[in-house]
Amino acid sequence: MSIRKHVMVAMVAASFGAILFGQREATAQSPAGASGRGAAVFTKRNMFGVSCGNSMAECKAFCSAACDILPSGGANCPRVPTSGEGLIAGDSSQLMSIAKALPNLKYVKVAAGAKATQEVVDGLKRLDGWLATSPDRAKYNYSIQVNNCWRDGVYDSKVECYFIMKDKNPQDLKLAWPGATPHSSGKACDLVLVDQAGKVATPSNACTADAKTSSRVDFKTASKLLDEALTNDVVGAQRLNYEAWHFEWGGAVRADDCRCKAPECQEKFWPPSCTPAGCRAH
Structure with missing residues (x-):
């Protein structure tokens, strides 16, 4: 850095x-x-x-x-x-505890207190199922940690x-303008890949190709694995193209919306810049 x-x-x-x-x-x-x-x-x-x-x-x-x-x-x-389009209140019936909704996740770990909409909960359930049969997940023996989804x-x-x-x-x-966000509207999660030793391999806020981690899985490989796990047709998420940790469910992928799917995320948007360029972040 x-x-x-x-x-x-x-x-x-x-x-x-x-x-x-x-x-x-x-x-x-x-x-x-x-x-x-x-x-x-x-x-x-x-x-x-x-x-x-x-x-x-x-x-x-x-x-x-x-x-x-x-x-x-x-x-x-x-x-x-505290209210308006894209601002879901913390006590809204649209939100649920991820841990309570999905108590039997095996490969997806969820931070205490994390909340999400039904759309995101369904996506995380599909992710856990996809990981269960993934040869790459078995090869690297990794898990995915959900740091947060809905955020006020x-x-x-x-x-x-x-x-x-x-x-x-x-x-x-590297912040946005005040207003509704993918998190406040209940569409996004911040996720990291954790290796078999429990070390984070895709650090949040990593903005360079040589971002250092204590993981034995290098950042680029880990980011590629994360992209492939989240943005395939089964799991159905898309990634913010300038943040390696931010994934969303819902909405079409458009070049001017700063979103990408594998393999495009790695081919066109590596390393993540942490700053939108020529597209609409929000």
């Missing part, structure tokens, strides 16, 4: 902490200027639902109405909309708004 990317990662990580601290601090104090401010409204659309737009000007106006920067340096965003859209918008209000373009930090 380049020095610039190390700096970006450190900046994002530090700011995540500031945001979380700011949310706790907000319960003890009300930032100046918050009272009397109108509610933020998503006025645009992206491919998954509501959006603030796709420019700093549009989204800074939204974020200024939705959030406050606290004296601590954190952000409090109590006025980010408000959480992502808070992070993105923090940077926007600091005059930092979220896309320069």
Whole structure:
């Protein structure tokens, strides 16, 4: 990873902490200027639902109405909309516990508390069945770890708004514009391949061909295995072409939508760049 990317990662990580601290601090104090401010409204659309737009000007106006920067340096965003097209609420009947819905998975491991829609649950069940008969899975003796699927859209918008209000373009930090996402709309999962020793071979946020892991399976081979397991016609997922860990169910694969399937993911989009280029990420 380049020095610039190390700096970006450190900046994002530090700011995540500031945001979380700011949310706790907000319960003890009300930032100046918050009272009397109108509610933020998503006025645009992206491919998954509501959006603030796709420019700093549009989204800074939204974020200024939705959030406050606290004296601590954190952000409090109590006025980010919690409903709208592509924003599934955490208590929605559309969501279910993956572990409870699929208690007998053998080759797919699921993080505690992970939720998904029925469409995604069905896809993960097909994935486990496909892995059971895969010669490559048997050869490498790997499993697939589900880190998260559905994710509250408000959480992502808070992070993105923090940077926007600091005059930092979220896309320069490999983030999206605030609004509905594949995760908030219940279509996506972040997955990694885990080798027989329990080592992650496809690290999240790996953006270079030589990304280092402690696995004996090299990153490119592991990414290829993951693509083939998820995007075949049986399992039916598609991958975000610039992230090796992000897979979705539903929607056609189009060149301008940043999605791919094997073998195209490896042939045209290796290594993953972590940044959309010439296509619509959301």
